[in-house]
Every structure is written in C-alpha cells, then in structure tokens.
Amino acid sequence: MKLHIVPARTGMAWVKLGIQAFWRQPLALVALFFMTMAAMSLATMIPLVGPAVALALLPSATLAMMVAAAEATQGRFPMPTVLLVAFRTGKQRLRDMLVLGALYAVGFLAVMGLSALLDGGQFAQVYLAGAPLTKEVAQDPAFQRAMYLAMALYLPLSLLFWHAPGLVHWHGVPPVKALFFSGVACVRNMGAFTVYGLGWLGVFLVGGVAVALVSTFLTLAGLDASVAGGIMVGAALILAAMFFTSVVFTFRDCFDAPLPPSPAPEPQTGDEPGPPPSDSN
Known part of the structure; x- marks a missing residue:
C-alpha cells in the first residue's frame, strides 16, 4: 500500500468519474443506495441502541457503495449481495469492520455530546431522535452554536473514516491504522478534496x-x-447515490489498488468483490 499525492484538479475528475460511473448502472446504484439507507433507518427502531447501531452501519454501507461503483465501472451489474460485502470476506475482516463501525458510532455520539454542552441537547435530539425543527428552535442562538460546533467537529471525523472502510477491506489494514492512514491521505491531498467538495x-x-x-x-x-x-425526493436520492458512487475514485487515486482490473466485463462468480476501478482519469 502506497499513499499517492494528487494535484488539486483531480478533485474535479473524481466528481466527473462518479457521475459517469453512476450512469452506467443508474437503477442498480440508486436501488442499492436506497436499501442501505432503509437498513439504517430500520436499525434506528431498535429500542435504546437503535441510533448507535445505525451509525455503526455507516462504514459498511459506504464500503458497499464503493464496491458497487467499482463493479459498475468494470462493466458489471452490482448485485444486492454487495450490501453484505463487509460481512462475507472472512472473520478477520468482519471483526475489523465491526470495530470500525463501533469507533464511528462512538466518535459521532461524542460530537453530539459536545454540541449538547452548548444547547442542552436540542441539536442532538433533532438530528438523532427526529425531534421537530421549529422556527423558534432553528433561530435559537444556542442551537445554532451547537450546530456549527457539530459541523466543525464532524469534518475531522469524516476525514478519518473516509478511506478507512476501503483500507480495511482491500488492504487488510487494522481499524486504528486505517483511520490514521485515511486522515493522512485526506490532509496530504487537501487541495484535491477541497475541489472535490x-x-x-x-x-x-x-x-x-x-x-x-x-x-x-x-x-x-x-x-x-x-x-x-416525489420528483424532489427522487432527485435528492439520485444526487446522493452519485456522490457515494464517486467515493471509490478518491480511494483509488490516493492508494494503490490491491489487484489489477478484470480484463472483460463478465459477471463475477466468487464471493470476493472486485478491486477499485483503475481506469485513468
């Protein structure tokens, strides 16, 4: 595994590649994204621990979309089984993905906890518990301070977890090291990620x-x-699926792909998903 430093203009290439990959298999990728969001929504219904379980599923959901995008880019139809990719690649990888999910849940809840110090937990209740966001609440200075603090704290958290699922899955990097390498890769390529954003x-x-x-x-x-x-909801779903489709290209260009791309767009017969796409920008 080797870290690559890419020019800032690569960020726009990631956006374009994500959109192009999405339109190769738009129905499949939208359906997969919808199923990942539905699974996380159902997890929130678990008594007491539902929100934490849903948060812990996010790294696995991100990995599923990365694998699906890689499949689409290589000419394959991403099957619904990619949703379980984090749980089908051996006990060690499964354990590492579960640890990664738990760390993400703890980190996110810590961000919400710190924001609660400013507004008594109003922002956390709106974001996590679905409390109604009234005009009075939104205009409350304490609520706004909590929201801005949460946004500021979530940025470094997201950078730590950006590449971590791919590093665990494709390179077998332990969770804590994956977080470290992900953060370093994002910081070293901050120009590209700024353009990407x-x-x-x-x-x-x-x-x-x-x-x-x-x-x-x-x-x-x-x-x-x-x-x-309905049109607005559908458009939002498509745009979100496009965005998550592009994530795999950021991973591909920041780290070496573990395997060469497949020579022909034939359906896979094994359980192991393909590597990140390696076509040039």
Missing part, C-alpha cells in the same frame, strides 16, 4: 435549482403537489 456543492446546487424549477412548473400546470414532492 466544491465540485459536488456545485452539482447539488445546480440540481436543486433545476428540480425546483421543474416542480414549480408542474405545480403551476395543475399537477398535484405530491407529484412535485
């Missing part, structure tokens, strides 16, 4: 404006408001 911000803004215009036009044309709402 700005690029996706632009995509979401353009997509949001387009959907809002279409929804307004349909509403003025006399269609039911629920149709416009």
Whole structure:
C-alpha cells in the first residue's frame, strides 16, 4: 500500500468519474443506495441502541457503495449481495469492520455530546431522535452554536473514516491504522478534496435549482403537489447515490489498488468483490 499525492484538479475528475460511473448502472446504484439507507433507518427502531447501531452501519454501507461503483465501472451489474460485502470476506475482516463501525458510532455520539454542552441537547435530539425543527428552535442562538460546533467537529471525523472502510477491506489494514492512514491521505491531498467538495456543492446546487424549477412548473400546470414532492425526493436520492458512487475514485487515486482490473466485463462468480476501478482519469 502506497499513499499517492494528487494535484488539486483531480478533485474535479473524481466528481466527473462518479457521475459517469453512476450512469452506467443508474437503477442498480440508486436501488442499492436506497436499501442501505432503509437498513439504517430500520436499525434506528431498535429500542435504546437503535441510533448507535445505525451509525455503526455507516462504514459498511459506504464500503458497499464503493464496491458497487467499482463493479459498475468494470462493466458489471452490482448485485444486492454487495450490501453484505463487509460481512462475507472472512472473520478477520468482519471483526475489523465491526470495530470500525463501533469507533464511528462512538466518535459521532461524542460530537453530539459536545454540541449538547452548548444547547442542552436540542441539536442532538433533532438530528438523532427526529425531534421537530421549529422556527423558534432553528433561530435559537444556542442551537445554532451547537450546530456549527457539530459541523466543525464532524469534518475531522469524516476525514478519518473516509478511506478507512476501503483500507480495511482491500488492504487488510487494522481499524486504528486505517483511520490514521485515511486522515493522512485526506490532509496530504487537501487541495484535491477541497475541489472535490466544491465540485459536488456545485452539482447539488445546480440540481436543486433545476428540480425546483421543474416542480414549480408542474405545480403551476395543475399537477398535484405530491407529484412535485416525489420528483424532489427522487432527485435528492439520485444526487446522493452519485456522490457515494464517486467515493471509490478518491480511494483509488490516493492508494494503490490491491489487484489489477478484470480484463472483460463478465459477471463475477466468487464471493470476493472486485478491486477499485483503475481506469485513468
């Protein structure tokens, strides 16, 4: 495993590659993303520990989308079985992914706990427990301070876990070392990740404006408001799936791929998923 330092313009290439890979298998990738979100939502219903369990599933869900994107890029149809990829590659990898999930849950809950010191837990209740976000709550200075603190603390947490699932799965790196290498890779390639973030911000803004215009036009044309709402939800789902599809390209360019790409787009017969895509930018 070797860390690569990439130029800042690579960040925009990651955005483009993610969008291109998504449109190779759009229905499959949207369905897989929806199923991962549904699984996490169902996990929140577990009494007492539901939110923590849902948080612990996020690294595995991210890995599933990375594997699905790699499959799509190599010409394969990503099957629903990729959702279980973190649990099908041996006891050691399974143990490491479970540890990674537990560390993420602890880190996220710690962020929420620190934010609660500023507003008595209002922001945490809205974010984790689904408490209603009223206008009065949103305008509360304490709530806003807690929100900004949580955002500031979540950034380094996300950098630590950005590459960690891929490092554990494809390179067999232990969880704590994976967090360290992920953080180093993101910091050393901060220029590319800044461009990457700005690029996706632009995509979401353009997509949001387009959907809002279409929804307004349909509403003025006399269609039911629920149709416009469905379009907005569907567009948000597609944009989110596109974003998660692009994550594998950030991993591919920051670290060596463990295996060469498959020579032909044939369905896999084994349980082990393919490596990150290695086509050039």
